[in-house]
Amino acid sequence: MLNVDIPDVINARRMVRSFSGRPLPAGMITKLVSYARAAPSAGNTSGWRAIILEDQDSISSFWQAVTDAEWRTRSRRWNGLSRAPSAVVLLANPKCYTDRYSLPDKISAGLGNPPDGGGEDAWPIPYWYVDAGFAAMLIMLGATDVGLGSLFLGNFRGEPELKRLLGIPEPWRYVGTVLVGYPDGNDYPSSSVRNHPGHNDRIYYGRWGVAEP
Ligand SMILES: Cc1cc2nc3c(=O)[nH]c(=O)nc-3n(C[C@H](O)[C@H](O)[C@H](O)COP(=O)(O)O)c2cc1C
Numbered sequence: 001m002l003n004v005d006i007p008d009v010i011n012a013r014r015m016v017r018s019f020s021g022r023p024l025p026a027g028m029i030t031k032l033v034s035y036a037r038a039a040p041s042a043g044n045t046s047g048w049r050a051i052i053l054e055d056q057d058s059i060s061s062f063w064q065a066v067t068d069a070e071w072r073t074r075s076r077r078w079n080g081l082s083r084a085p086s087a088v089v090l091l092a093n094p095k096c097y098t099d100r101y102s103l104p105d106k107i108s109a110g111l112g113n114p115p116d117g118g119g120e121d122a123w124p125i126p127y128w129y130v131d132a133g134f135a136a137m138l139i140m141l142g143a144t145d146v147g148l149g150s151l152f153l154g155n156f157r158g159e160p161e162l163k164r165l166l167g168i169p170e171p172w173r174y175v176g177t178v179l180v181g182y183p184d185g186n187d188y189p190s191s192s193v194r195n196h197p198g199h200n201d202r203i204y205y206g207r208w209g210v211a212e213p
Helices: 006-012 028-038 056-066 069-074 078-082 094-100 127-145 159-166 191-195
Strands: 048-053 086-092 149-154 173-181
Touching: 006 127, 028 048, 028 086, 028 127, 048 056, 048 127, 056 086, 056 159, 069 078, 086 127, 094 127, 127 149, 127 173, 159 173
Parallel strands: none
Antiparallel strands: 048 086, 086 173, 149 173
């Protein structure tokens, strides 16, 4: 899908869980990840980082860190996932935000570092993860725009192992990974689909629960 409108890209994006092994064109993953720089960010902090993995050894080590052998044997998706030619590991850092909100223009919010602010725990919503999510979304929409598939793989296990592997310092947190590659067309629909609410169950007008204006 090339040169299509934004609504087309938004509606076309679906998580892809089966990739062909075909490598991306040179420079493509860097270009897609650069879109994340345009993501909105609380206080313009942009306390996220992306580590791009493009060679097979790095990607194999990544999988070793975030999955276990039992899962790899059991999952019907493993083969398709393992062929993704690139992986973008996304990280977020609460300290970037408490530091930012310790600066004069933000200090009155009370979200900066102690003793003047309440620190990380004072944040009603941990915007470091929200910002990383916006960043991930732009990478995935960029991938859809050029006919590539992507998957946001959540952090469900292996954070300490991955941090050791990639030399990620404290207090950076592993948020998740965007896999990018060519879809091979053999996708399995997500098991999450059965929990999918209809549109009217998610969008309300004026008041909680009002589905029609
Ligand atoms: C925070 C987050 C974590 C997710 N983690 C995984 C994951 O680990 N593995 C996976 O296959 N899909 C994962 N997904 C994808 C969801 O299953 C998917 O977005 C949802 O089923 C809707 O499908 P769609 O994105 O194709 O429209 C994750 C999505 C989000 C937003």
